[in-house]
Amino acid sequence: MKIIVPMAGRGSRLRPHTLTVPKPLIPIAGKPIVQRLVEDIVRVCGQKVDEIAFIIGDFGEETERHLIDVAEKLGAKGTIYYQDEPLGTAHAILCAKRSMNGPCVVAFADTLFRADFTLDAEAEGVIWVKQVADPSAFGVIKMDDEGVITDFVEKPKEFVSDLAIIGIYFFRDGELLRDELQYLIDNDITDKGEYQLTDALENMKAKGLKFVPGTVNEWMDCGNKDVTVDTNSRMLGFLQNEEALISDDVVLENSKIVEPCYIGPGVTLRNSTVGPNVSVGRGTVIEDSTIQTTIIQEDSVISNMNLENSMIGNKAVLNGKFKSISLGDYCRLEG
Structure with a gap:
């Protein structure tokens, strides 16, 4: 075949x-x-x-x-x-x-x-x-x-x-x-x-x-962004009983994960609530934030956010009062 x-x-x-x-x-x-x-x-x-x-x-x-x-x-x-x-x-x-x-x-x-x-x-x-x-x-x-x-x-x-x-x-x-x-x-x-x-x-x-x-x-x-975020949410729901979606080395500091979520290796969560329906890529840091129904890729830094229905790329930096956004690789958005 x-x-x-x-x-x-x-x-x-x-x-x-x-x-x-x-x-x-x-x-x-x-x-x-x-x-x-x-x-x-x-x-x-x-x-x-x-x-x-x-x-x-x-x-x-x-x-x-x-x-x-x-x-x-x-x-x-x-x-x-x-x-x-x-x-x-x-x-x-x-x-x-x-x-x-x-x-x-x-x-x-x-x-x-x-x-x-x-x-x-x-x-x-x-x-x-x-x-x-x-x-x-x-x-x-x-x-x-x-x-x-x-x-x-x-x-x-x-x-x-x-x-x-x-x-x-x-x-x-x-x-x-x-x-x-x-x-x-x-x-x-x-x-x-x-x-x-x-x-x-x-x-x-x-x-x-x-x-x-x-x-x-x-x-x-x-x-597009909206349907991809929705697909991520649906797939997490299917997979939560089939795959180990949360890495063993996630650093949790005064934070909570609301499943289903994918949390990759080396992720750090500080003073934050992540989930449901969130995927976070390897090495990303999230602090002082609430994240729902969102895809965040690798090595990004998210601070002081109340975020949903969003896609964040690799090595992005996001800090401020943004609700629903689409931010590409290597981008910085602060405000």
Whole structure:
């Protein structure tokens, strides 16, 4: 089994955090988004994952080493591919064509999920979906009476289905997917100037490939600050009985942690209340503050704050009467 993770986009809606760190490496409950994504896929796929291929932009050697490490910790080979131009989802996936053989999962690294099923590896193709209240903002599927997908509809203006495609796909035959993606490129088949995976899916379906839905219990977005903070909160709730989220060496001086929280190694809390739904990265110092529903990354200093619904980057300094903010790496805000 291969996992292919297109993640070349910089994530403009999460700026300023993505000015210095690619969006898939933003931490959720102490681990990068992409790491949590592939861990969950490995958990539900029901078979050994041999390789995880990451399709990235110019993210630098440190990021590449980190991604290789993520794969190796899961017992897989890590491979790096590059997408130099944003030419659509089909183009992004095809950048990893040398890894597209045998069964493979394609997972776009801007979403997280929770599921309690094991993937049916005998299925020809699986498209993971989640029931949503407003399907007009998503690509959705239609099914026949036997549960086979009959149509893919992008952002329907009128109701056709409430099963939204979450961006995770299984293909039993990776070579077939590769050939269909290459066909789009070779014949310049685009939608609004981009090569789209949905066109390849339609071609495969027309040739007789049967896609079935795989449903998830929870689908969490990481598109902007507010939804990322909410995703962090939800993930902490899921994980509090599954992982040790509070490091043993946290320094607590006249302070309280209200779980669920992730508190990383070397964190110092003085005269503060942290939580619920807070993630604090390695080496951060929080003093004389109350922090709720917030993500704080590594080696930052937070003082005299009553903070909620916020994202604070690495090595930031924050002191003053600010309530809900988004502050990037190396920034200082005092007032």
